[in-house]
Amino acid sequence: MTYYIEDPYIEPEADEIFNDWYEINGVLKIKELSRQLRTFFNYKAEVIRYRFRSNPLLSKNCTDTKFYTRKQKIESKSHEFIFLLKMIKKNGQTLEQGIRSLYTNKNKTRIKELSVIT
Numbered sequence: 001m002t003y004y005i006e007d008p009y010i011e012p013e014a015d016e017i018f019n020d021w022y023e024i025n026g027v028l029k030i031k032e033l034s035r036q037l038r039t040f041f042n043y044k045a046e047v048i049r050y051r052f053r054s055n056p057l058l059s060k061n062c063t064d065t066k067f068y069t070r071k072q073k074i075e076s077k078s079h080e081f082i083f084l085l086k087m088i089k090k091n092g093q094t095l096e097q098g099i100r101s102l103y104t105n106k107n108k109t110r111i112k113e114l115s116v117i118t
Contacts, residue, residue: 081117084110 088098088110102110 077117081114084113084117 085095085098088102089095090098090101093101101107
């Protein structure tokens with residue numbers, strides 16, 4: 001059976017220096033490993049995006065015109081919707097109270113206009 005006997009030649013400061021060195025190098029190694037993992041996961045994400053991308057053979061002009069027409073439709077519908085909501089909201093009322101008043105007053109034309117837009 002062996003007993004741990006402190007070596008009188010090793011100073012406690014040397015242990016602290018070793019622990020500090022290990023802590024610094026450990027932190028650096030952990031940072032480097034996390035950087036490598038981030039790079040690896042970003043690479044894998046880009047590979048997946050590349051594999052499942054849309055067909056690049058589609059005409060760019062065709063998709064651009066479709067996008068812009070849809071964008072214009074959405075913008076016009078949202079503008080109409082906001083305009084109708086402003087008309088529904090009366091002075092001193094919240095929007096929720098204005099919408100409730102449509103149902104209590106049975107104002108079917110405004111309700112139909114809102115339902116058509118949405």
